[in-house]
Structure formats: C-alpha cells, structure tokens
Amino acid sequence: MNKLLVITGPTATGKTVLGLRLAKKYHGEILSADSRQVYKGMDIGTGKDINNFQFTIFNFKKQGEFTYGFYDVGGVKVWGLDIVEPGYPFNVSDYVNYANAILGFVWEQGKLPIIVGGTGQYIKELLLPSETLHLPPDEKLREELNSFTVAQLQERLQRINGAKWEQMNQSDRQNSRRLIRAIEVATAGSDSVQSPTRQERGPEADILLVGLTAPSPVLYERIDKRVEQRFTAGMEEERKKLSGRKLPNTIGYRGETATEWKFAEHAYARRQMTYLKHQLPRIVWFDVTQDSWSAKLERQVGKWYTTKTV
C-alpha cells in the first residue's frame, strides 16, 4: 500500500526543514500544503524562501490555469508552490485536485510523498473530503448576497433550508461568509436534479500525520524573529512590486507595521492549533522545545515507514 507522510503544525515550528531532511532520508518528494505559497510572486512574505532554487515546470498534466512544477531544493523536489497568479481565487477544491495529481505521480515513481504545510483545511479536505467540496461557487448569487446584512442572510437561509440553519452553531450564524455558502449549497441542491457534487474519497494510503508545536511564548518569539527577517530580506520591495495587483487577503501584505504583523501572526498560529487539534485528531504531536524530539519523531517515522501494510 502507498504511504503518505504529513508534516503539519503552526507557523514557525520548522516544518520545512524537517520535511527536507526526511525527504532525503526516505527518497521522498515534498508537496506543500500552504494556501498562500501557491501564489507566484508572494515569496518573502509567505516564507517561501527558495529564491535561489530552480523551478522546473512539469507539464505532465494540463489543467486550466494551474502551473504544475517543482522547485529543486538541494536535490529534493518541492511541489505545490507557484501554482497560480495572485489574482486567481485558488481554493480548497483546487488544492485537492492539484494534490491528488501530484500524489499519483509521486507514487507512480515509487517515491514517498511528504505533505508539508500549515493550512489545516487543505490537508483535512484532501484526506477526508466533504460532500460539498467540489460544489463550485455561484458568482452571480454571491454578488447579490454580498450586499445583504447578516440578518437578511439568516432569514434567507432559514427560508430555503431551515434544517441547515438549525444545525449551524452560534458562531457560524453570525458569519456571513458561511451563511452565503450555505445558501449557495441549498440553492444548488434544490434546482438541479442532484447537487453537482462529485463525491470523492480520500487517497488509499497508509498515512502518518505528525505535528510540530511549541509553547506559545516560544512560538511567538520565533514568529517575531521571522517577521523581522522578512523586512530585512526585502519585504518592502516585494510589497511595492505587487502593489496595485489583486492579492488574496494575507497577513503581511496589507501594509502592516512589524508589530501589527507579529500580532496577526500570533493569532494565526493559535487558530492553526485549534483547527489541527480538533479537525485532525490523528496527528501525533512533537514539541520542538523538548529534548530529543526529532530523534523520537524519526524513530516513529522509521517504524511506520518500514511496516508493511496491505
């Protein structure tokens, strides 16, 4: 049975370094799971620090506006980066399609795919796809709904799908983004024969999920240091280069000061932990401030890697 290793955790815990090391050790290829590093040109601010490595476009499969290619990082192939232009509304569904293509390709070569990234939703949906994952947005409907107040959205949803409304929790009921999607799903479901959902199963594989974490104070310190480095690495220039272009709403690209950026990133790390802990409970966690965490981790990975599964 094919194997798939997943390395996740909040930002600034050293996922990339670990991924590269394990890729070398196990003859693997890395597949990034990062919702912002998929954008071309957003490099310094997203921590895509591979400017000196070569990017090779690999057109083994043509699909719309995606660029399939990899960076060669010291002999290790890294996929999942620079897929689209910043104006493209890349989303989970796109990621799952892209990732499945890469996984198949890597396995075909008899190599080990290693997913590395902190976008919990991308990993979760790849592994455990939900029914409406591939139900596309209805731009016209969204445009109309965008001018609605939360109360109006609530009313509309209650009218067209009361059951869905009942299921929603207090927080989602105040979340216009969620309300709009719920209305969108309900609308599609009612006027098409069957919802155009393409049910998908997660990859057939022996999967090991490891998570890297650290106590908040340590994490915050690391984040702060990274933000400082990004400014000295030329973040201002990158911002200037991208100014005027349509960018995805991203920390660090909204003109924040260093302090604002740090705080936003702290909160982001917290959200990541909450998501990963609860949505992907199978993760085996390693605190990178503990002694010999990496030896323990490698032992675990080694054991998993050599265990035959049918």
Next chain:
RNA sequence: GCCGAGGUAGCAGAGCGGCCAAAUGCACGGGACUGUAAAUCCCGCGCCCGAAAGGGCUACCCAGGUUCGAAUCCUGGCCUCGGCA
C-alpha cells in the same frame, strides 16, 4: 519657579455625581469551521463562589473631605507632559 493639560484594566483610550468592574481598539486565553482558511466568525478577559441566573470582595495615582451615593465635585500631596522662565 510660574502657567496650562493630565494621571482610568497588560497597553492605547472613553467615561466626568447614581444605569460603572468601567465603552472601544489592541494584546492575551478558549472555541467554531463541509470551495475565500495567512480567510471569516463566536465566547472570555479585576478577584472569589456559582452550570447559570446571580451574589460577595477589592478597585479608576495617594491622603483627606463634600454627598444618601464619587472614577466623576473640593482640598492637599506625589508624578508626567506642553508652554513660559
């Protein structure tokens, strides 16, 4: 030394006699998440008891005072900032 402004929760900053344990923002803690996820949204945030409703205690620089009642008014002190010397 004189004149003016001011000292409020971790920070910034409202309040200017009762409705104030004190708006709001930030920070911080917890949570949600079925195609925007580095996004979006919810809850908490003086201390103690309680599941909650609620109750108790200590509070708005310090010390006095006025008042049924003071973060809010008065007096003195200490400190900070701006202007003049």
